[in-house]
Amino acid sequence: MAASQSHSASDAYDVVVVGAGFAGMYMLHRLRGLGLKARVYEQGGDVGGTWYWNRYPGARCDVESMQYSYSWSDELQQEWDWSERYAPQPEILRYAGHVADRFDLRKDIQFDTRVASAVFDERDNRWTVTLGDGADVRARFVILATGCLSNAKMPDLPGLSDFAGQIYHTGHWPHDAVDFTGLKVGVVGTGSSAIQSIPVIAEQASQLTVFQRTANFSVPARNAALTPDERQSFRDNYPEIRRKAREEMKNGIVQELPDKGAHDDSDDARRDKYHARWTRGGLTFMGAYNNLSLDKAANDTAADFIRERIAEIVADPETAKLLQPDDHPVGSKRICVDTDYYAAFNRDNVRLVNLRANPIETITATGLRSGGVDYPLDALVLATGFDAMTGSVAKIDIRGRDGTALNAKWSAGPRTYLGLMSAGFPNLFLITGPGSPSVLSNMIVAIEQHVDWISDCLAAMRDRGLETMEADVAAEDDWVAHVNEVAQGTLYPQANSWYMGANVPGKPRIFMPYIGGIPVYGQKIKDVAANGYEGFVMTGAATEKKRAAM
Ligand code: N01
Helix, strand or coil, rough: CCCCCCCCCEEEEEEEEEECCHHHHHHHHHHHCCCCCEEEEECCCCCCCCHHCCCCCHHHHHCCCCCCCCCCHHHHHHCCCCCCCCCCCHHHHHHHHHHHHHCCCCEECCCCCEEEEEECCCCCCCEEEECCCCCCCEEEEECCCCCCCCCCCCCCCHHHHHCCEEEEEHCCCCCCCCCCCCCCCEEEECHHCCCCHHHHHHHCCCEEEECCCCCCCEEEECCEEECHHHHHHHHHHHHHHHHHHHHHCCCCCCCCCCEEEEEEHCCCCCCCHHHHHHHCHHHHHCCCCCCCCCCCCHHHHHHHCCCCCCEEEEEEEEHHHHHCCCCCCCCCCCCEECCCHHHCCCCCCEEEEEECCCCCEEEEEEEEEEEEEEEECCEECCCCEEEECCCCHCCCCCHHHCCCCCCHHCCCCCCCCCEEEECCCCCECCCCCCCCCHHHCCHHHHHHHHHHHHHHHHHHHHHHHHHEEEHHHHHHHHHHHHHHHHCCCHHHHHHHCHCCCCCCCCCCCCCCCCCCCCHHHHHHHHHHCCCCCCEEEEECCCEEEEEECC
């Protein structure tokens, strides 16, 4: 849709941006504001990134829409009407389209275009970006706005190609409506995507079989239509809400902050507090106490509370038991937010299969076999997640100084300075890359933080006549060690999560996002800039490489 014409090999840009999701769109807007010649390449047919691909039934954001929205245009935040507390995917996609229209973004975006490689030429400090059709473009800067959860992971299930029915991946859902009415449907996986889609598919399917390897914690969304008053209250207070999100909220979501640990309350008071959060719904359940991600005993109180709710909701005790997570602290995997997930298992047409006890043996032409039992299926939904944070970057053959491949450099895990750059890859920026708060926060807040910083940095380089910038190796080593150290001080590494790369066989186990939080991290990158881009190496045009005295 609305793809502009292809460009020829002779095209040269100041900046090539890869990806036209929320990061790429805002980046383009800021680059234009700087008067830079920018081109965005997007694999999908339109803007929206993750919201373009994740069209599965029930898909909606788990951050409230009044907060999961751009803050950089007051006109935009005043004029857009979110319909519900958690907008459904089609509405978020419409919002992305509206932004593209309103700021006339599409004319600088080439859709249906994959970036195959990006190679840095040290002779003239330019990147050659090769597109999927073989065309080359040249640019001084490349910015990867490729998204953290955009590389859908197909599981390596034996016999998958033999299946005679339709196979769907939640992260790569068809654009045409999928109707499961009267069909026997299987869902593999019980992460956020499955948890959102299962109750909706259950209403259509004649029989829904859920294949669970690991039970996940989920809290009710309590989604509802937003009233005009609720919308207006946000609009009237947006400057303060946005400031708080950036400066005071670790995860970039404005909420009531805890002032004590779980054991500073009596058992009754604690239960009341969890009940209040459960009744209000949403991700902020984890904000009940300030030590839930740090202290296992504190975490157990929250985990027990959720397990009790599951037992209360699910009628069959055996099914309830299976749905109660018992192998990781709550929140150490991204907590899920659902509408009627656990209650769906009370339906006559829904059953749960325990893959831990009975691993998948094979997919057959007519179904799935596990534990010696054949489950007949007409359609198979793979809600098996993503090669998160690094998967989309790894698909591009990126070569920096001396022809070094980024994939080779990152073979033991991603290495960045501040999640923004990787040493040896000059003028290549990442938005919400590994080593930054990214997926542990409201992504829009994290995206804006990075886009603003990169924009200011490009402006500073231009003002000072600088040609290249890259991460210093020692600064990068220190930052990687810091990110790891902060993670080790929490309960996060105790789970086999996609944060750790644990969901992709063979992927190095490194805790990828930065747990320090949006405000601490925001101050850090601000200080780095104020101190002459400390930890980065800059070179002036036609000068020797030197530490910039900016
Ligand atoms: O993916 P996941 P997701 N055989 O990786 C199972 C965001 N998101 O798409 O845990 C059998 O969480 C796997 O089992 P296990 C959000 O940040 C947000 O659901 O590896 N099972 C797991 O149950 C989220 O965290 C929203 O044992 C297999 C599931 O598949 C992230 O995206 C909505 C398997 C994958 O769960 C990813 O969520 C949706 C195999 N071979 C997503 N391979 C909202 O904003 C994998 N599994 C609300």
